[in-house]
Amino acid sequence: MASYILKRVLSSLVSLFIVSIVIFSMMHGVPGGPFDADKMPLSPAEKEKILKMYSLDKPLYVQYLDFMWNAMHLRFGKSYQSPGEEIPQLIGRTLPVSALLGGLGLAYAIPLGLFLGAFAARKPNSFADYLCTALASYTISVPVYVSGIFLVLVFSLGLHWFPTGGFAGPKTWIMPAIAYGLFPLGIIARYTRSSMLEVLNEPYILTARSKGLSEWRLMRHHVLRNALIPILTIMLPMFAGIMTGSIFVEQVFRIPGLGGYFVSSIYKRDYPLEMTLMLFITVALALTFLLIDVLYAIVDPRIRLGNKAEKS
Amino acid sequence: MIAQQLPLARSLEVWSYYRKNRLAVAGLTVLLILLASAVFAPFITPAGYADQKYLHEINAFPSFQHFFGVDNVGRDYFSRVIYGIRVSFLVGFATALIALFIGVPLGAVAGYLAGAVDWIVMRLIETFSVIPPLLVAILFVTLFGSGLQNVIIILSLVSWMDVCRLVRGEVMSLKEREYALAARAIGVGPTRLLFRHLMPNALAPIIIGMVLCVPNAIMLEAMLSFLGIGVNPPTPSWGQMVSESLYYVQFYWFLTFFPALFLAVTVLSLSFVGDGIRDAMDPKLRGRR
Numbered sequence: 250m251a252s253y254i255l256k257r258v259l260s261s262l263v264s265l266f267i268v269s270i271v272i273f274s275m276m277h278g279v280p281g282g283p284f285d286a287d288k289m290p291l292s293p294a295e296k297e298k299i300l301k302m303y304s305l306d307k308p309l310y311v312q313y314l315d316f317m318w319n320a321m322h323l324r325f326g327k328s329y330q331s332p333g334e335e336i337p338q339l340i341g342r343t344l345p346v347s348a349l350l351g352g353l354g355l356a357y358a359i360p361l362g363l364f365l366g367a368f369a370a371r372k373p374n375s376f377a378d379y380l381c382t383a384l385a386s387y388t389i390s391v392p393v394y395v396s397g398i399f400l401v402l403v404f405s406l407g408l409h410w411f412p413t414g415g416f417a418g419p420k421t422w423i424m425p426a427i428a429y430g431l432f433p434l435g436i437i438a439r440y441t442r443s444s445m446l447e448v449l450n451e452p453y454i455l456t457a458r459s460k461g462l463s464e465w466r467l468m469r470h471h472v473l474r475n476a477l478i479p480i481l482t483i484m485l486p487m488f489a490g491i492m493t494g495s496i497f498v499e500q501v502f503r504i505p506g507l508g509g510y511f512v513s514s515i516y517k518r519d520y521p522l523e524m525t526l527m528l529f530i531t532v533a534l535a536l537t538f539l540l541i542d543v544l545y546a547i548v549d550p551r552i553r554l555g556n557k558a559e560k561s
Numbered sequence: 562m563i564a565q566q567l568p569l570a571r572s573l574e575v576w577s578y579y580r581k582n583r584l585a586v587a588g589l590t591v592l593l594i595l596l597a598s599a600v601f602a603p604f605i606t607p608a609g610y611a612d613q614k615y616l617h618e619i620n621a622f623p624s625f626q627h628f629f630g631v632d633n634v635g636r637d638y639f640s641r642v643i644y645g646i647r648v649s650f651l652v653g654f655a656t657a658l659i660a661l662f663i664g665v666p667l668g669a670v671a672g673y674l675a676g677a678v679d680w681i682v683m684r685l686i687e688t689f690s691v692i693p694p695l696l697v698a699i700l701f702v703t704l705f706g707s708g709l710q711n712v713i714i715i716l717s718l719v720s721w722m723d724v725c726r727l728v729r730g731e732v733m734s735l736k737e738r739e740y741a742l743a744a745r746a747i748g749v750g751p752t753r754l755l756f757r758h759l760m761p762n763a764l765a766p767i768i769i770g771m772v773l774c775v776p777n778a779i780m781l782e783a784m785l786s787f788l789g790i791g792v793n794p795p796t797p798s799w800g801q802m803v804s805e806s807l808y809y810v811q812f813y814w815f816l817t818f819f820p821a822l823f824l825a826v827t828v829l830s831l832s833f834v835g836d837g838i839r840d841a842m843d844p845k846l847r848g849r850r
Contacts, residue, residue: 272700279703383584383833387825390776390832392783395821398803402814413811490693497787501807512788515699527696 257542261535265528272527273313276520283329283518303329305520316524328522330513336525340507347506350422350498351491354430359484362434366441367473373446381438388435397428397501414503425502429495433487440483444476451475478548485541489533578841585837588830595827599646606640611795620813629819632806641797642819648798649779649827652713656778657771659717664725665760665767671725672732673755682729686722694719695784702790709792712785716778724770731763769839776831783824799824 282305284296291299300306304315319326325336334342369381388396404424405413415421448454449472457471496508511530514523579585598605607627608614615621616635623630629638671682689697701715735741736759744758785791786800794801799820806816 275700275704379584382836386584386832386836387829390780390828391825392780392787392800392828394784394787394803395825398807398810398817398821399825401810402818406811406814496695497784500787500804511696512699515696516703516790518703 254539254543257539261539265531265535268531269317269524269528270313272524273309273316276518276523277309277312279518281518283520303520316521320525320528325525326521328510328514329519330510330517330522336522339510339522340525340529343505343507343510346416346504347495347499347508348491350425350429350504350506351488351495353422353426354428355433355487355491356430357426358430358434359437362437363441363480365434365438367445367468369438369442370445370449378442381442385435385439385442388431389439392497393428393432394497394501396431397424397498400424400428401501414501416502416504421502425498425504428501429498433484436483436487437480440480441476444479445472448472448476478545481544481548482541485537485544486534489530489537575838575841579837582837582840584833585840588833588837591826591830592834595646595830596650598643599650602640602643602647606637606643608637608640610636610641610644610797612636612640620809620816622813623815630813630815632816633809633813638816638819641802642799642823645797645799645802645820645823646827648709648792648796649782649824652709652716652782652792653775653779653831655713656716656720656782657774659713660721660774660778661724661767661771663717664721664723664770665728667721668725668728669732669755669760669763672729673736673751673759675733679729682725686725689719689722694781698781698785699788699790702785707785707790707793709796712782712791716781719781720774720778723773724767727766727770728763731766732759735759735762765842769835769842772835772838773832776828776835779824779831780828783828 284291284299284305297306304312307315316326323337327334328336328339331339365381365384369378372378401413401424404410411424412421454467454471457467462471495504495506496512498504499506499508507526510522511526513519514526613635615627615631615637618627618631619635620633621627621631627637627639629642632638632641667682667685671679697719698715701718702711705711705715732755736754741754741758744754749758782791782798783800783803786798787804789801789804791800792798802820803817803824806813806820810817
């Protein structure tokens, strides 16, 4: 197990390195730069001064090595968009906002999704199944901002229950949290349904039924336990996804979260922030995938890590 | 596939399964209505999508003259929303088609040759699947610039993986069949074997990959346009119309509501149709994505 984890950590580091090079070269490969006249009207002398200040006049590989060296020492520099604070400060200010809403969203989406999926799987092709499938399709295929707008139109403008946006107290959290949870809700419901249907067709379920087990015991001990394993795989990355997934929710409800910076750092050519955020999410996702594999081995004794012959 | 079925008979069989799925039939009906409105847009709309003909009625609420009202620069909103169907469908189908041209050959070659080629293709798929497609698309937009054509190309670059994976799996199993062995035994070369014998039998995953790609592409376009980096104005794109009118949603709700509604209905019915086709063509894939 330990050697497997070590191997996985090393391979994650390699992919982190590859991602950093790809992002860095794509970022600088685009013609133009962050201090061009269309973004900031500066005189040539001032522009030169700023380029020098941010070391943008050095050769690219020096810039890359500098950034990586500093990043390894947890120095990420300052964002061009928000030069008053260090990048970790910026993340420390905005990530808790996104995490709060995302966490609230997942807090209702996970149990409800599991319930809906299990409910639909119990009676395939029934009305309840159709309803769950339709709901899952809606939340997966319709962009989250559309649902956000429907929420605003109904609950803010129609019923006047909640304010249309902003971030001030629990009353403003409810609608963004609901909007945020919709996508995970649909995915979890859909996976739970198909995963449970698959388990229900296994011979050991027939055996359990013929033993005369009660439906509740069958569901709890034989179906859900086995069905949960694949669901785990899709559920964990959602926690990392909180960071990027909230771009649209934050835009619709005017919330000062981290999501928007993923987009603006790219098209405003905010190099340090773009690199930091991309590495941040890659690390988060890599850790999640590592965690999934380890959890898999713990939850499912059939899986033996590091042994390719048995892993399929 | 034991005996080669006639295409017509196969289509009828698929249709007989498809017909039983009520959601899919409803989706198809809505889709046909949308398609008809897109084709006959000039006949059912009072003005072109960029005509500022109603400057004296700016921000007028929905009425019998203007079903969806008038926007803030004097354009009939119904016309813009209806012409938006054309843009969405163009993006969806063109993206799916190009993604097919990337994903099918890659998947077929990877599945057929296996070994190192397969390894490379699988790593490529993995890399593209790990980073959220939206972020990759935004990076590509900064690289190539926005606009309808570029958006289609960029979206196909981030959506070829599913069909590639499906085709790869299918070819891997098909190449072990007896008829493939028989073809090889009588001296059929690998290229001919792959494209004449295996690919026609891998039609199901190709079609399934394509129909599932269409709603996804439309959704991604709507997301890019919502962020202001998709299709350029004045081309009507629902995502852009929503984001532009979001600031006035408290006053002119209809400017946000109608494009959002059309977007939701279109994507939803497309995905019902896609799921329906998938379930009808390949019961093995039922319920999976």
